[in-house]
Amino acid sequence: xxxxxxxxxxxxxxxxxxxxxxxxxxxxxxxxxxxxxxxxxxxxxxxxxxxxxxxxxxxxxxxxxxxxxxxxxxxxxxxxxxxxxxxxxxxxxxxxxxxxxxxxxxxxxxxxxxxxxxxxxxxxxxxxxxxxxx
Amino acid sequence: xxxxxxxxxxxxxxxxxxxxxxxxxxxxxxxxxxxxxxxxxxxxxxxxxxxxxxxxxxxxxxxxxxxxxxxxxxxxxxxxxxxxxxxxxxxxxxxxxxxxxxxxxxxxxxxxxxxxxxxxxxxxxxxxxxxxxx
DNA sequence: CTGCATCCAATATGATACTG
DNA sequence: CAGTATCATATTGGATGCAG
Numbered sequence: 001x002x003x004x005x006x007x008x009x010x011x012x013x014x015x016x017x018x019x020x021x022x023x024x025x026x027x028x029x030x031x032x033x034x035x036x037x038x039x040x041x042x043x044x045x046x047x048x049x050x051x052x053x054x055x056x057x058x059x060x061x062x063x064x065x066x067x068x069x070x071x072x073x074x075x076x077x078x079x080x081x082x083x084x085x086x087x088x089x090x091x092x093x094x095x096x097x098x099x100x101x102x103x104x105x106x107x108x109x110x111x112x113x114x115x116x117x118x119x120x121x122x123x124x125x126x127x128x129x130x131x132x133x134x
Numbered sequence: 135x136x137x138x139x140x141x142x143x144x145x146x147x148x149x150x151x152x153x154x155x156x157x158x159x160x161x162x163x164x165x166x167x168x169x170x171x172x173x174x175x176x177x178x179x180x181x182x183x184x185x186x187x188x189x190x191x192x193x194x195x196x197x198x199x200x201x202x203x204x205x206x207x208x209x210x211x212x213x214x215x216x217x218x219x220x221x222x223x224x225x226x227x228x229x230x231x232x233x234x235x236x237x238x239x240x241x242x243x244x245x246x247x248x249x250x251x252x253x254x255x256x257x258x259x260x261x262x263x264x265x266x267x268x
Numbered sequence: 269c270t271g272c273a274t275c276c277a278a279t280a281t282g283a284t285a286c287t288g
Numbered sequence: 289c290a291g292t293a294t295c296a297t298a299t300t301g302g303a304t305g306c307a308g
Contacts, residue, residue: 010194013194014194014195016194017193017194017195018195021174021195025245025248025249025252026173026241026244026245026248026249027173027174028248028252028255029244029247029248029251029252029255030167030168030173030244031168031170033164033167033168033244034164034165034167034168034169035168035300036165036300036301037301039160039161039164040155040161051269051270052269052270052271053269053270059151060144060147060148060150060151061148061151061152061155062301062302063301063302063303064270064271064272064302064303064304065271065272065273065301065302065303066300066301066302067271068270068271068272069300069301075262076258076259076262076263077255077258077259078254078255078257078258078259078262079255084270088269089269089270089308090269090270090308091269091270092269092270092271099251099254099255099258102247102251103247106243106244106247107160109240109243109244110160110163110164110167110240110243111159111160113163113236113237113240114159114160114162114163115159115160117163117233117236118159118162118163120212120233121162121163121211121212121213121233123212124210124211124212124233125210125211125212128209128210128212129210169280170280170281171281185289185290186289186290186291187289187290190290196281196282197281197282197283197284198283198284198290198291198292199281199282199283199291199292199293200280200281200282201291202290202291202292203280203281218290222289223288223289223290224288224289224290224291225289225290226289226290226291
């Protein structure tokens with residue numbers, strides 16, 4: 001049973017690593033935050049509860065589809081609560097949950113890092129692109 | 135010239151918002167961190183310099199293409215330095231730059247948040263999925 | 269007003285084979 | 289060893305029209 005051992009071991013290592021990646025909390029959170037509209041929507045909600053149309057107006061770049069999708073995803077993760085007022089027409093309000101509020105200091109950390117280092121990052125990019133074009 | 139004003143204003147607002155998003159440092163950093171392999175590659179490099187094959191071995195889930203792409207992207211952003219030793223065969227070593235080291239505490243913040251809140255997040259997901267299936 | 273369905277484009281990721 | 293090239297698939301994002 002030594003035949004194929006190397007390939008087998010590689011496959012097993014890969015499967016194990018894939019499960020690890022799937023289970024890794026950090027990676028999970030990063031995937032959520034990495035979505036294009038997550039951070040801006042959360043930021044809007046830190047300003048207070050917002051209705052669907054409020055968000056659409058504040059975020060002119062988002063399509064209706066992505067706004068809905070982002071809100072659903074945040075709701076599913078427990079960051080955002082959705083409450084419907086059955087009037088005519090219906091009124092839907094989105095609010096940050098307590099769990100969602102805990103996202104705020106984290107986003108502040110990211111912002112802090114970003115604002116302090118973006119100049120270096122962009123300088124590096126410019127230099128990289130310049131030397132590549134040479 | 136009052137015709138189409140509403141639509142025009144919407145288009146302008148969207149264009150302005152798009153530029154804002156593109157220019158936003160936080161969003162920029164989040165986009166980098168959101169890539170599937172960025173965090174794990176950076177984490178490997180916090181353990182010390184690594185050669186290409188070292189990384190491939192430590193990260194059995196990554197394809198050669200994505201490993202190269204991730205490293206190039208990190209190099210372009212100034213987080214990682216690539217040094218070639220012209221031997222036979224060539225030896226390529228990747229190291230975190232000083233800028234890259236500054237990523238470490240940020241990733242630690244993300245990890246801290248993730249580890250403290252992942253249980254609540256997953257509970258929320260389970261509940262959401264359960265009530266949706268009802 | 270809210271938001272789903274549909275179709276489409278762009279990007280990210282992956283598998284495989286090949287090269288200096 | 290350290291990639292590149294190519295092809296294929298998956299995921300993400302967007303535009304439009306329709307519905308409760």
